[in-house]
Amino acid sequence: MLAIILFFVLHWYLSLFAQSFFHHRYAAHKAFTMGKGWERFFFIYSYITQGSSYMSPRVYGIMHRIHHAYTDTEDDPHSPAYDKNIMAMMWRTSITYVNIMYGRMEVEERFTKNVPNWGWFDRWGNTWYSRILWSAVYIWFYVVFAPSAWWYLLIPVHIVMGPVHGVIINWFAHKYGHVNFETDNTSKNLFKVDWLMLGEGYHNNHHKFPSRTNFAAKRGEFDPIYPVIVLLLKLKVIRVTTVPVKAQSVHS
Template identity: 60%
Template sequence: MTILIFFVALWYLSLFSQTFFQHRYAAHGAFTMTKFWERFFFLFSYITQGSSYMSPRAYAIMHRMHHAYTDTEKDPHSPNFSSNIFSMMWRTRTIYSGIVHNRYPVEPRFVRNLPEWGGFDHWANSPLSRLLWVAIYISFFLIFASSFWWFLLLPVVITMGAFHGALVNWFAHKYGYINFRLGNTSRNLLVVDVLMLGESYHNNHHKKPSSVNFGSRWHEIDPVYPIILLLKRLRIIHFSKKTTHLKT
């Protein structure tokens, strides 16, 4: 039971970091925050994502490329140009690594207003950091796993961020329903998205990328949206001028 609680907590905490900080804030600038709070969420993302930590800067660049080049060969993670989900994940990882280490050519339009913490990102993306987190996870499982079967969750724990990304970027461009007719294959994967904290409303998101609420229809619950409103009320974040609240 301890392993299950740990897995569920890590699933949602790491996913929250990704959708709130790396996606809505870094990639789309749906809201702003002070440097103090930006550094706070850098650390929060590192703690909650562990071995699968994603640089907010590199994530933002790659995600902006996805929106600019959706379903084309320049899309970092398009099912149209990968034979299976694993080859797409590997291609995404290669491009991400190239961006992190400044080996991948990036257009100037994709690097505007990015959160930067170079020294911290260098450590958080280092092999040593990732190996230390893997060691922590393995130790936790060795101590608390009451059965060998719990270890089947360990690969997902280690690659949690990539696992989340693959679910959305592969399946939400293949399956689901459409609210908005767009010039791409984006779809809303889940009718009520508690599992992916609103990230599966991919068609809605492609319609209005800067919307702080990924839901559109009455049944499309975005669990992160009330948290964003609370953080705004607490003045931890502030809505930017381009912020929208997606409604049909």
């Protein structure tokens, strides 16, 4: 049982780190830069940790930029305001993702500028062969280590881990929670201390300050990924491109 719990927790947080650090803060917002070698490293890291729900950093970056430009409008790739339920929103998001991935949708140049791109790698990660292979790995792990068949109910969560993370923010953080800052959209903060979503739950903060490396903004809030960013800055793995690190925290 311990092996299953540990596996689930590691998959949840390691894949979420890839999405928040690499796809969101780097690919979409360019809150920091990194060399090509480190970029390829995080491509591979994302593929390993996201597995069957691997998302192209390029496509994610484009979609998220569109989301910020058209939040809560009919052009938003994922908005509770234009979808009747979670499944409808997820379906529309997936269609938009596939259309961008395979060039079936015209995208404004401003959304494609400087997004990371590793063509053949992304194409492989988005094949059904890759997704089925990773799904088989998850099933094998549960067959070997699960103490009973009831634990198999967690397997679908592993298979669609990325979309699960996405829907928590894209649906719930636009419907529920509290507001720190007035914005022109429905973004809200889900938590006061966001351990569950590694800072992504500070969605209202993020819509107010999209390019900040630290998603926490007020006293008592904590973004678990921000200390990692500070460490990577000190190790010269990344370089901040927006405001100085010391100016990232805003207390009120």
